[in-house]
Each structure stands twice: as C-alpha cells, then as structure tokens.
Amino acid sequence: MNQSREPKPCDSLTSYAFPTDNKLGEFYWRWFKLVIGFFLLASSLLVFYTTLSSQFHLKCLKCSEPVTNPDVRIGTETVSVEPTNISHIVFGIGGSAATWKNRSRYSELWWRPGQTRGFVWLDKRPSGNDTWPEKSPPYRISADSSRFRGSRSAVRIARIVAESVRLGMEGVRWYVMGDDDTVFVTENLVSVLGRYDHEEFYYVGGVSESVEQDVMHSYGMAFGGGGFAISYGLARELARVLDDCLVRYASFYGSDQRVHACLTEFGVPLTAEAGFHQVDLRGNIYGLLAAHPLAPLVSLHHLDSVVPIIPGRTQHDALQSILGAARSDPSRILQQTFCYDRQRNWSVSVSWGYTAQIYTRILTPKDLSTPLRTFSTWRSYHEGPFTFNTRAWPKDPCDRPLVYLVDRVHDLGKGGTRSSYLREKNETQLSKECARSKQVAALKIETVAVFAPKMRRDEWRKALRRHCCDVHHEARHKNGIKVTIRKCHPSESLSPP
Numbered sequence: 001m002n003q004s005r006e007p008k009p010c011d012s013l014t015s016y017a018f019p020t021d022n023k024l025g026e027f028y029w030r031w032f033k034l035v036i037g038f039f040l041l042a043s044s045l046l047v048f049y050t051t052l053s054s055q056f057h058l059k060c061l062k063c064s065e066p067v068t069n070p071d072v073r074i075g076t077e078t079v080s081v082e083p084t085n086i087s088h089i090v091f092g093i094g095g096s097a098a099t100w101k102n103r104s105r106y107s108e109l110w111w112r113p114g115q116t117r118g119f120v121w122l123d124k125r126p127s128g129n130d131t132w133p134e135k136s137p138p139y140r141i142s143a144d145s146s147r148f149r150g151s152r153s154a155v156r157i158a159r160i161v162a163e164s165v166r167l168g169m170e171g172v173r174w175y176v177m178g179d180d181d182t183v184f185v186t187e188n189l190v191s192v193l194g195r196y197d198h199e200e201f202y203y204v205g206g207v208s209e210s211v212e213q214d215v216m217h218s219y220g221m222a223f224g225g226g227g228f229a230i231s232y233g234l235a236r237e238l239a240r241v242l243d244d245c246l247v248r249y250a251s252f253y254g255s256d257q258r259v260h261a262c263l264t265e266f267g268v269p270l271t272a273e274a275g276f277h278q279v280d281l282r283g284n285i286y287g288l289l290a291a292h293p294l295a296p297l298v299s300l301h302h303l304d305s306v307v308p309i310i311p312g313r314t315q316h317d318a319l320q321s322i323l324g325a326a327r328s329d330p331s332r333i334l335q336q337t338f339c340y341d342r343q344r345n346w347s348v349s350v351s352w353g354y355t356a357q358i359y360t361r362i363l364t365p366k367d368l369s370t371p372l373r374t375f376s377t378w379r380s381y382h383e384g385p386f387t388f389n390t391r392a393w394p395k396d397p398c399d400r401p402l403v404y405l406v407d408r409v410h411d412l413g414k415g416g417t418r419s420s421y422l423r424e425k426n427e428t429q430l431s432k433e434c435a436r437s438k439q440v441a442a443l444k445i446e447t448v449a450v451f452a453p454k455m456r457r458d459e460w461r462k463a464l465r466r467h468c469c470d471v472h473h474e475a476r477h478k479n480g481i482k483v484t485i486r487k488c489h490p491s492e493s494l495s496p497p
C-alpha cells in the first residue's frame with residue numbers, strides 16, 4: 001500500500017508553537033518566522049500539487065476524514081474505485097458466415113443481450129435470407145485483409161482486437177477475444193479481470209492443457225479458444241502497431257500466436273489464470289472438471305471435440321445445467337471440496353454444480369485434488385503429458401469412485417444453495433463388477449445432497465483456501481447422504497483418519 005503518499009492531516013500554520021528566544025532581537029525573530037512560514041507554505045503547495053497530479057480525492061480540503069488512495073495496489077494487482085462490471089468488457093468473437101448458424105448455440109449459452117457488449121466478427125455478410133439469431137451477439141464484417149500473407153482467417157481474427165478498439169466504444173476496460181465455440185462464465189471473467197488495473201498493460205489467459213501443444217506453439221501464449229483479455233491500455237497500443245507487426249509473423253499458425261508475438265514486442269508477458277480452459281483434450285474431460293484448480297471457472301472450449309460432460313445428454317444440455325448452476329453461485333461453480341465419512345472410511349468429493357464422488361476408502365487430499373485421467377492429449381491422443389498432474393482412472397472397479405452428476409440446484413437466497421447429484425446410471429453397471437462388500441454397501445447411495453453457502457466474489461481477491469465439508473447420514477434417507485460445505489476453521493486441516 002502507498003501509505004507514504006498520504007498527505008498529513010491538515011494543520012494550520014498557527015498551531016505550530018515556536019519557542020520565543022528573548023536573546024534574539026525582534027528583527028531576527030520576524031525574519032526567522034517569515035522564512036519558516038514561506039517554507040511551510042511552499043511544502044503545503046507541493047503536497048497539494050502531488051495530491052492533484054496523482055488524482056487523489058481532495059478530501060483533505062474538508063479536513064474531516066482521512067485521505068484514502070482510491071487505487072490501492074496489492075502486489076501487481078490493483079483494486080479500482082469503481083469495481084469492474086460486465087459493461088466494461090467488449091467481446092470480440094472470431095466467427096465465420098458459413099459456420100455461425102451451428103456455432104451460435106455456444107455463444108447463446110452465455111451471451112446476455114443488453115448486458116454483454118461486443119461483436120462476432122464474420123468474414124462476409126451472412127446469406128441474405130437468414131435473419132440474424134436474436135440471442136446471438138450482433139455481427140460485424142471484418143475489414144479486408146487480403147494484402148497480408150499467411151492464413152487469411154488467422155490474420156483476420158488476429159485483427160479483431162484492433163478493429164474492436166477502433167470502434168471507439170465508451171467505458172471499455174478490457175477487450176476479450178474468444179472463438180465461436182468458447183463458453184464464458186461472465187461473472188467469473190469479471191471477478192478475474194477486476195483484480196488487474198486495466199490502464200496498465202495486461203494480457204490475461206491460459207495455456208494449452210496438452211504439453212505437446214505448448215511445445216509446438218508456446219508456453220507463454222494465451223490459447224485463443226480459451227479466450228484471453230487485453231487491458232484497455234495495452235489494446236490501444238497494440239491496435240496502433242498490429243498491422244505492421246502481423247507482416248513479420250506471416251508464417252505462424254493461428255491468430256492467437258500472432259497476437260502473442262506482437263505483445264512480445266511490447267515486452268508484455270502472459271498473466272496466466274487457471275480458470276481459462278482451451279480444452280486441448282480428447283475423450284472425457286470429467287476428471288478435470290471434477291478436480292478443477294482453486295480458481296474461478298472462466299471459460300470452456302472445444303466442447304464439440306469431447307464427449308458430453310454429462311453422459312446421456314447433449315453437450316448443449318449438459319452445459320446448460322452447469323451454467324444454470326453458475327447463475328445461483330458463479331464463484332462456486334466447479335469448486336472442489338472433499339471430506340471423510342470417518343465412520344465408514346469413505347472419501348467424498350464434490351465439484352459444486354457438476355459432480356460428487358464417493359470412494360469407499362480413504363484417499364489423501366493430495367490424491368483427491370489430482371484430476372483422474374479420463375482424457376488424452378489433443379494432437380496425439382496420448383496419456384500425457386499435461387500441464388497439470390493427473391492420476392490414472394483405476395483399472396480395478398473397486399478402486400473407482402461412485403460417480404454422481406448434477407440433477408438440480410435450488411437457490412435458497414441468503415440460505416445458500418441446495419444441489420443434488422444422482423448416481424450415474426452406467427456407473428451402477430460398472431460398479432457391479434466390484435463385489436467387495438464395502439462397494440456394494442455404497443451402491444445403496446443413489447443421491448448426494450449438498451448444502452453450501454454462497455461464495456463471496458471477493459474471496460478470489462484474498463489468499464486462497466479450499467472450503468471444508470462434513471458428511472452426514474440421515475436415518476430417514478437410507479439411499480442418500482448429505483454434505484454441508486463451509487469455510488474451514490483457521491486451524492483445521494483434513495488429516496486422513
């Protein structure tokens with residue numbers, strides 16, 4: 001904090017008591033007072049000037065309240081006077097006239113007409129007879145970029161950020177780029193960006209989950225499908241030089257790589273945030289979503305390339321469930337909590353709004369927080385490596401968790417939420433293979449009910465700590481368990497029994 005820049009409380013000059021020295025002549029004493037007076041006046045003017053030039057509120061003129069610095073700097077993060085909200089973000093979605101009809105189902109999941117601002121940028125006018133979908137972002141046609149060498153579409157999409165800046169929209173703090181199949185949780189995007197000073201140079205996003213992709217493209221680049229944000233201060237500068245810069249990187253593969261290269265010329269590194277998900281993964285991303293890192297979920301991508309995240313539903317329906325849950329408590333969506341049933345030696349894990357798991361044995365918190373590898377790498381379909389640790393999906397059915405998937409989320413207002421999770425039908429079948437009595441006993445549990453307080457958004461500004469939970473068995477619910485989520489006590493730790 002900038003304590004040192006706080007001006008002193010206003011003291012009037014007359015309140016300073018000078019010892020009158022009788023040995024000094026009257027003349028010298030007056031002269032002395034004049035010099036000191038002048039000196040004090042000059043320093044007050046200096047303080048006043050500093051106050052003005054650093055945009056302090058001139059509260060000291062009232063002399064009643066202490067001056068607070070409106071931009072409190074915490075590390076590299078800045079808390080702005082007026083909190084960042086959705087209207088401060090301008091989205092730039094890379095689309096194309098040919099595919100928008102199909103892809104619009106993704107943006108319609110998160111776009112809020114009248115609240116979210118921005119455009120989907122198309123290569124050409126959509127065909128004449130089609131009316132533009134009402135729930136879609138409005139469209140713009142990208143400027144001609146045929147003079148550039150290299151991939152036409154990559155250049156066009158890289159230029160969206162500059163074209164967005166040139167629209168000169170009012171009150172913009174962030175330009176957020178995304179693909180036409182990126183799904184954003186806008187509340188969490190706002191939480192994340194609100195931690196940074198938009199006047200400074202920030203480039204916020206995430207790398208690919210598949211190491212092979214990061215090796216090929218870059219470990220320092222925000223992958224475009226996961227979406228990335230460029231602060232207003234930086235976007236303005238980038239827009240000025242982008243076209244000249246793009247010429248140098250004509251041989252690059254994607255638009256995200258081009259933008260990254262141009263930002264490198266400004267010396268601006270990626271600020272990685274763990275909630276942006278490029279989803280460069282194949283198969284089932286269940287394991288990742290069941291053990292999400294301790295960070296707000298900002299985006300998901302490539303959802304056409306992975307199996308539906310809730311079996312037996314379409315991907316669109318499954319996402320609707322997750323985003324529906326997020327509306328009740330956006331900060332908590334996919335936040336993992338785990339606890340033990342110490343009587344039965346069970347481990348219970350909840351990824352709020354999505355899934356619950358019961359293991360009929362004790363796993364360490366280290367294992368519980370490590371994603372199960374239910375997916376493979378993007379390009380080579382290998383078991384890894386990934387940019388995070390994983391653990392194998394157990395071959396022995398007795399070691400697998402019983403899986404429960406979100407059924408309903410009730411918003412209890414100030415009382416928090418009650419969410420219920422039903423055992424995955426197919427899991428019954430799989431678990432039947434395990435004849436161990438403990439597992440068979442657990443199979444009676446068909447539902448997991450989770451009670452949770454709403455998570456405060458400002459928790460993301462503080463030191464992070466996973467929440468704690470308790471497992472309850474109620475005599476009247478033989479086929480269900482109840483889990484209550486709460487903040488941990490300061491000295492609480494989850495030691496396995």
Ligand SMILES: *[C@@H]1O[C@H](CO)[C@@H](O)[C@H](O)[C@H]1NC(C)=O
Nearest residue numbers: 082083084085086087088171
């Ligand atoms: C967002 O903040 C601005 C102040 O910067 C305010 O005028 C506006 O009403 C806020 N919008 C919402 C949706 O809260």
Ligand SMILES: *[C@@H]1O[C@H](CO)[C@@H](O)[C@H](O)[C@H]1NC(C)=O
Nearest residue numbers: 099101102103105303304305
């Ligand atoms: C939309 O795209 C998906 C995935 O690529 C495809 O399976 C589906 O058939 C497409 N639908 C239409 C209407 O084109």
Ligand SMILES: *[C@@H]1O[C@H](CO)[C@@H](O)[C@H](O)[C@H]1NC(C)=O
Nearest residue numbers: 098125126127128129130131
């Ligand atoms: C547009 O509408 C006209 C008349 O309704 C029809 O003849 C034409 O085939 C339509 N074109 C497309 C691309 O759907």
Ligand SMILES: *[C@@H]1O[C@H](CO)[C@@H](O)[C@H](O)[C@H]1NC(C)=O
Nearest residue numbers: 342343344345346362438497
């Ligand atoms: C739970 O585990 C502890 C330690 O391994 C053991 O002593 C206890 O008997 C177990 N309880 C049940 C119900 O399995």
Ligand SMILES: *[C@@H]1O[C@H](CO)[C@@H](O)[C@H](O)[C@H]1NC(C)=O
Nearest residue numbers: 311312313425426427429430
């Ligand atoms: C159930 O699991 C089996 C084996 O994993 C799989 O082949 C099958 O498609 C699943 N059925 C459903 C309805 O998901």
